[in-house]
Amino acid sequence: MSEKGRIESASEATTLRLSLLLRCVRTLDAAGVRTISSSALAERFGLNSAQIRKDLAMFGEFGVRGVGYHVTELMSRLKEVMGLDRTRVVVIVGAGNLGQALADSRNFNGEGFTVAALFDVDGRKIGGRSRTVVLIRDASGIPVDAQQIGAEIGILAVPPDAAVAAAEALARGGVRAILNFAPVTVPPISDVIVKNMDLSFFLEGLSFQLARM
Amino acid sequence: MSEKGRIESASEATTLRLSLLLRCVRTLDAAGVRTISSSALAERFGLNSAQIRKDLAMFGEFGVRGVGYHVTELMSRLKEVMGLDRTRVVVIVGAGNLGQALADSRNFNGEGFTVAALFDVDGRKIGGRSRTVVLIRDASGIPVDAQQIGAEIGILAVPPDAAVAAAEALARGGVRAILNFAPVTVPPISDVIVKNMDLSFFLEGLSFQLARM
DNA sequence: TGCTGTGAAACCGTTCACAGCT
C-alpha cells in the first residue's frame, strides 16, 4: 500500500475524465450497481479501462484486486479527490440570459456548489431575483459582497469589455477561482485560478470539422 | 510552395488554438495593425510563436519570410480554414434559460452562424419568440423543420433524459454536427459529429484545482 | 481465476533550432 499516490501532474485531460467518471459512477449507483470492474466501466461508457485505472491510481488505491471497484466507495473517494465533498459558494457576474441560466441551473447548484449571488450594473435588474430566487446585486459592491458571502468561485457572464474589471473585482473580494465565459482572455491574476471558456469556440470547432469532410 | 499542407491530424487542441488565434487577429485588425510576426503575436497574447507557425503551416503557407503575416490575409485564410467564410444554420433544442441565452447570444449569431430556430416540448412556449425574435417551434417537428430550414448544426440545451432522443431527431433532420450541453453523454451517431460539453465539468475542474492548494 | 496497480513501450504534441526565402 503506497502512501497516497503522487499528484505531480493532474493534467487538464485527467481532470475532465475524472468528472466524466464521477458522472458514470453516479449513474451506476442510481441503478443499484454495487461493484464494477474498470473494463466493465470502460465498455459501458465508451472509455478505456487502462486509463481509468491510471487516473485513479494517481490518487491512491481505490479498488480490490480480483473484484473491481466498490461503487459507493469509488463515488465518495472521487468526490473527495475533486473537492466536491464540501459546498463551495459561487457568485455570477452578469445577470443577462447566460448568467441567469447558470444561476438557475441544476448543474451549478448540485452537489458541491451553490450560487449565492448575481451581480449586474443595470439598475433595473438590481434588487430583483432570478427564477430560483438568487438576488441580483449591484456590481459595484462585488469586492465587499463576495467577501461577506464567502464566495470561492466567480463566473463571468458579462460583455467582453467588462470581463477583466469584473475578474479583478472578484479577486479583491477573495474569490480564488474564476470561470470566464466572456469572449476575451482574462489574463492571469496572482493567487487566482482563471479559466477562459468561450462557448463560441465549441461552435467554431464544429464548423472546422464540418469544413473538412 | 507546397500544395496545401497535410491535414492528417488537426487535434482538438489545435482547433481551440485556431479559434483563439482568429480572435487575436481580429483584435489586431480592429486596431489597424497591418502586419505581425509570430513572435509579436505570441508576446502580445501570451502564446508560443513556434506553435503558431506550426499550427498555421498545417494548412498552407500563410506568411512572408522576413516580414511576418499580413493581418487581413491571415484573418480571411483562418476563416476559410475554419469554415467561417460561409454562414451555417444553427437550431437549438430546449427553449429554457440556456437555450434562449444561446439563441440570443452575439457569439452564436456572429460571423459564420445564425440561429434559425428554437424547439421545445412546452406548449406554452411554442409559437413564442426569444428576445432576438427566434421562433420557438414544437420539438416533435424537429426532423421536418430542421430539414426545411437547412440546419447544419444543432445545439442541445435540454434536460438530461431528453438529450439522446433530441440528438436522433436532429440527425434525422439532416443536422451534421451536434453540440450537447446536457449532462449526459450522447453516444456517437453515424455521419454526425457529436460534441458533449457539460458546463458543470468546468466548475468541477476549478473545484479540483482548489482542492489541492 | 480475475482484476488491480504499474513499469515499459508506443504514440502524440510541443518546443527547439536552423535552413532557406525575401
Place this chain on the structure above:
DNA sequence: AGCTGTGAACGGTTTCACAGCA
C-alpha cells in the same frame, strides 16, 4: 537582417502487458 517553415529532440500522455494480490 529578419522571419517563416520544418526536421529533429524532447516531454508528456496513452496504451500495453504482466506481476502480484484477493
